Amino acid sequence: xxxxxxxxxxxxxxxxxxxxxxCRSLDFQATTxxxxxxxxxxxxxxxxxxxxxxxxxxxxxxxxxKFLINHAxxxxxxxxxxxxxxxxxxxxxxxxxxxxxxxxxxxxxxxxVT
Amino acid sequence: RKEVEQDPGPxxxxxxxxxxxxxxxSNSASQSFFWYRQDCRKEPKxxxxxxxxxxxxxxxxxQLNRASQYISLLIRDSKLSDSATYLCVVNRKAAGxxxxxxxxxxxLVKP
Numbered sequence: 103x104x105x106x107x108x109x110x111x112x113x114x115x116x117x118x119x120x121x122x123x124x125c126r127s128l129d130f131q132a133t134t135x136x137x138x139x140x141x142x143x144x145x146x147x148x149x150x151x152x153x154x155x156x157x158x159x160x161x162x163x164x165x166x167x168k169f170l171i172n173h174a175x176x177x178x179x180x181x182x183x184x185x186x187x188x189x190x191x192x193x194x195x196x197x198x199x200x201x202x203x204x205x206x207x208x209x210x211x212x213x214x215v216t
Numbered sequence: 217r218k219e220v221e222q223d224p225g226p227x228x229x230x231x232x233x234x235x236x237x238x239x240x241x242s243n244s245a246s247q248s249f250f251w252y253r254q255d256c257r258k259e260p261k262x263x264x265x266x267x268x269x270x271x272x273x274x275x276x277x278x279q280l281n282r283a284s285q286y287i288s289l290l291i292r293d294s295k296l297s298d299s300a301t302y303l304c305v306v307n308r309k310a311a312g313x314x315x316x317x318x319x320x321x322x323x324l325v326k327p
Contacts, residue, residue, distance in 0.1 A: 136313075195259050195260075204265065207260050212257070
């Protein structure tokens with residue numbers, strides 16, 4: 103069964119609005135979750151590491167004020183894309199990790215900004 | 217140079233044939249290696265971990281060559297359902313649980 107869920111699975115929003123994506127760990131408590139972005143025909147790029155109870159750590163080039171991450175509980179992390187623009191249209195995927203470094207991915211959220 | 221490089225393909229494979237492809241990684245401190253499979257517009261799913269001695273899972277065989285810094289994946293008796301993009305993924309303990317993904321190798325199995 104699914105280990106990680108994401109909601110919504112797809113969303114269309116207007117330019118300038120904000121969109122919140124939820125990532126839930128279903129089978130275990132996740133102190134760490136990862137957020138990735140994937141553009142068409144490209145591989146996954148890590149955006150940030152979400153740490154329960156503390157600030158997220160962002161990869162170089164990812165604006166922390168634009169991509170707000172909140173990891174308020176051991177089963178839920180949220181990514182909010184603020185003031186979305188068409189170039190933010192992408193496939194956003196979260197993941198949790200096991201002790202053996204295997205990662206389990208959520209089904210992804212396809213964001214289209216018009 | 218990308219940290220993990222793959223031939224993007226596509227590899228066009230007749231059904232029932234064998235296909236193999238490699239992935240190279242640049243950081244010699246890489247410690248854990250994986251092959252993930254990604255179908256179109258879906259999330260990646262773990263296919264198999266790759267161990268130093270090489271390992272097999274059904275029709276799939278993975279090899280690791282630390283000296284030359286590459287890993288390989290071989291698929292025997294290809295099925296139509298094997299058509300997907302195969303992602304080479306590495307992890308460094310020093311980087312925590314962060315994974316670095318290759319660009320993927322696309323495999324198309326045809327009847």
